[in-house]
Every structure is written in C-alpha cells, then in structure tokens.
Amino acid sequence: MKLLLIFTGACLILSFIGDRKKTVMGLKKGATMFLRILPTILTVIIVVSILLYLIPEQKIALWFGEGSGIGGYIAAALLGSISLIQGFIAFPMAGVLVQSGVGYPVIAIFITTLLMVGIMTMPVEARYFGWRVALIRNSLAFVFALAVGVFMGFIWNLF
C-alpha cells in the first residue's frame, strides 16, 4: 500500500516535470474512468457487506471444515467464489482452518477460487468485458481451481 503510494507519487512528479499538460490530461482521463466505475463497485461492496453480516464467517468455515471429501471441496470452492476477502484476512483465516484440521487441498481450492473467481464482482467485470466473457472466464477459473485442489491432494504427501 505504502509502496503504491510512493510509486504513484514518484510517477506523478516525474510526469509533471516532463509535461504539465499531458499530466493534467492523464489525470482527467483517470478521474473520468474512476467515476464511471465507482457506482458499480460501491454497489458490490454494499451488497457484500450486508451478505457477510447475514452469514457469519465462522459458520461457513465450520460448514466446509467438517465436510471432508468431495463435499468439502465443493463447499470451499463455492465459498471462495462468492467471497470478497482481502488477502490480509483470508490467509490468516486459512491458517486457522489448517490448524483446526482442514486439509491443504481444500485450503488450496478456497484460496484459488477466492483469487480467481469473483461472482460478486462479476457486474464490475461485465462492465468492461461484457457478460459473456465474465461468465466464461469465471466458470473456467472455477473448474480449474477445483483441479488445482485435486492435484494438490494427489501430490501433497509426495514431498
């Protein structure tokens, strides 16, 4: 976060020194793009915040923690797909799950779907790419995330 701030600041200063007019134009373009997508992102955030409140995290964790085998895999994939959790929260949460006996393959599916599949953010994705791309990309990512977990299950004990 700090790094991004420093990097952006440095770029801005360099850009200003290089060409003032160009910089202002770039900032205007960036601001326009930001304002255009902002309502969609805000809506996603509002809906997710309310949903997360209605479904407590611990309950879901238990749900796929207990279910071993295929049920656990699919529950983890579904949870990862609909969640919108930051890494700063997701990784510690996964760490806790491992300690409470959830297998690494299930964790791999959870993390992979969390990172690659974004059902809640699909409206944002569709604004840029259209619904077709968003749907296909997310479905493919979902299937491959399951595959990653299955493979992880096969080779985890080999190393």
Place this chain on the structure above:
Amino acid sequence: MRFIKKHGVNIGIIVAFSLFAGYSVFTGYLPGLEILKGNFRTFAIELISMLPLMFILIGLFDVWLPKEKVQKHIGAGSGMKGSLLVALLAFMQAGPLYAAFPVAYMLWKKGCSRFNIFIYLGAFSTLKIPMLMFEIGFLGVKFSLLRIVLTMPAVIAIAFTMDRYYAKKSFKIKSL
C-alpha cells in the same frame, strides 16, 4: 444524464444504503452499525485508498506510452516474452480482482494481445509479490509453492481457451 440512466439500479442501492446508514447512526440501530463498522468499512477503506492511485497510474500510462511501443512488446506476435512481461506487471500489483479490470482495459487499448490480457488477469489472481510473504507466513512455503506451480498451467489454459474462443468472434473491452 446518461450516467444516471446507466447506473440507475446502482444509484438506487447506494441511496437506499446511505439512508439506512444514516438511520442506523442516528438511532443507534445495532445491525446497521455492525455492517458499517465491520465489512463495509474494510472494503470502503480499500476502495478509497487504492483505486484512486490505480486510476492516476492508468491515466498517466494512457498519455505517456505510445500504442506502437506497447503493442510491440505485448501485442499479437510478442510471443512468450510478451506474456512474461504482462505476468510480471501483474505479480507486482496487489489488491482485489476488480482493480485489475481497468488496467486490462488500458493494456487492451494500447494494443496488448487478447491472449496476454487473460494472462494478465490470471497472473494477477495467482501471485502477488506484496502478499507472498504473508501467505507463506500463515500457510508455509510448501503450500504456497505448490499452489503457484499448480495454478500456472491453469492460467495458461484459461488464457488459451479464451483466446481460441474469441478467434472468430468480436472481442473488445469497453471503456465504460
């Protein structure tokens, strides 16, 4: 006017939520306060602190980098080197997936190939260098390495499939 028309539902939800938030704060309605102080705050902070910076960079990228140059490096026919380059760009970034879409749009506008657009999205959602040490800290080196190694083929396969699927269809990324 066009803006309101396009975002009608979104604006409705935002206004309704603002009213709900105002009501909760004013009357001390507990569930409302919990939503505001918990998840919503976390997301909002991320949104306010990160996205404006991203869009400043995207705007600067737009005015400074000529299309021909970008296209030469990551456009069609840039080969593996081009894909590695976009993957590296993605690895350095952090943040939620929705932050990657506007960057993908800008890359596309500058002539990035379709295949590399999806490599970018995949790489962005596989490995984030700023997050890596954090992941290793909680889940161990073995897990992180295996996860990354296993996800790479998936990323390439998805990019390949998407690229092939759109080979004869029109594909574009909208500026909104």
